[in-house]
Amino acid sequence: MAKGSYTKHHESPDGPGDARPTAAQIIKDLDLVDKLSDKTILVTGGTDGLGKDTVRQLAKTGAHVFFTARNPAKADKVLQEFADEGKTDLDLKHARIEWIEMDNNSLKSVKAGAEDFLKRSDRLNVLLCNAAIGNVPYHKSEDGFEGTFAINHLAHVALFQYLKDILLKSSSPSFQSRVVVVASAAHGFSSVHFGNLDQKQPIKPMIPLLAIDGPYNPIISYGQSKTANIWFANEIDRRYGSKGLRAVSLHPGAIRTPGFHKQDPRVLAIFDVMMASDAAQKSFKSIQQGAATQVWAAVSKDLEGKGGVYLEDCGQAEAAVQGASGGYQPWAFDEAGQKRLWAESLEMVGMKEDE
Template sequence: MTTAQHKIGSGFGATSTASEVLDGVNLTGKLAVVTGGYSGIGLETTRALVAAGAHVVVPARRRASAEEALAGVGGVEIDELDLADLDSVRAFAGRFIASGRGIDLFIGSAGIMAAPETRIGPGWEAQFATNHLGHFALVNRLWPAFAPGARIVSVSSRGHFFSGIRWDDPQFERGYDKWEAYGQAKTADILFTVRLDHLARARGVRAFALHPGRILTNLVRHLTNDELVARGMLDENGALTGETKDTGQGAATQVWAATSPQLDGMGGVYLEDCDIAEPAPADGTMTGVCGYAVDSAAAARLWALSAELTGVDAFA
């Protein structure tokens, strides 16, 4: 059954924290994989899942940084993974599959935002390649390890409003705009879960995408202070604005998506502020989710394109 893209009245909201949404949730015996689980809201997610009893695998591009950030946090193991390198994705997935363990929770929290034009691999635009294609390849290669009832969570953004999929030029070969490229990548993150949920639900595996909120983390490293003011994250004096969440609040929606019994039997929807989001209003206000980002035909088309580019499709 298709889940309606409408609020369910979770009882949580924009100021809820990861620890609050996990109150009373026992994850003992569960294994979670969290990309980006050593920085920003990913780090807060790792800590919250461990506190609830989960064992968390954190694949990291900067292993030394991950070890430093997670020092003293029990129940965590760190491995090497560069989402921009498909050979690295293949190697990590191979090591995990060989361990014989199952995955109960997967949260794709790693990503880059508004980066200067960068080409990786066969000339792919870096934001699309890292945020979407790397996670697409990783989930497909890990698919044999997903346990029945597992949840797969993709951290998207309200930035998906900036662009749909540029079907005629997804790699921005005819002119680059960092915000449009970010928007396309975040739309791709949503469409990925729409199609994945359709394909995976026969095994009881469900997928969700989400907007975590505005959080001032290392994700904004490519932005100047003037740009942060223009985006409403800082005021003219350089102080955080009221619309900005702290990392505990920023991690809440992805933790809720991965663990909440309120979402049992649901999937393939976009979340924000610890609830299912409403469709975007017709007046152009950037709340909820754009129709092009949850369109099933577009999701199937993107899946086919991504499989062609990465050479992997667990459901073929």
């Protein structure tokens, strides 16, 4: 179990809507309504699920919040929803929210989105890497990479490189710039398989229950991308922490997001078995509760000057213990793996080593 101010809230989960905090509660508890008007935050994937509520709650701090979206019509609809909510929710009445067109499936689109952001803002205090897909059939990105790895990891690698300088420039002694990477407990399903990222050579799952017929296992692909997310955050912090740019990764919790039922049917069948117990069902959070840890990670003073850590349940996670829920796996802090992933990822996105 994670250690922090909200430890007791998570001791006896009782399903969505229980005593575990929501992102809205985090903002209230931290007394941050209208307190961050001089800050700018960029959230990737802000039109659905966790990303949407993350944008909503962070906007209540008074920060200028940008979110990325693939679909202009959907993004405009979300903005209108926020505006309508602001008529009755006074905390949102003066929200400053904009969207940036960006598709993580295309490195060209990521570059264009970053360039658009830099034209519209001269500050960036928090980059929240939220956009992701999970457990879908095999596909390739526009650039020819395995799709899950490209969308969940490589797109954020490229985006960070484009925005690194403005993050460093925006950092201050009172609020160091942050990169928050939404990973998952699913990192426990797979480390990173260098030389075999697209599973051209079949990979035997570490947990027999996760086996799927065929050469490509979406669960391994998703788990690999989530380990990559953790390593990415760790390596950012290792390289730039001393320069005032910190990074953390996190597990939001078990949540039935709008994309949950879009997963490969074979994966859903496995998860039905894994999550069949009463305790497992009670571990699920609402979307609003699921957004709490990433909102806390973005603005909590508890993390000021800290980085290179893995979070869950609004606190710092400990090493996983067999037979217990939560925690990070032994390979989550593999420094050699992190350095190799950094170098190979930069090569894949066509960028040069910067250290």
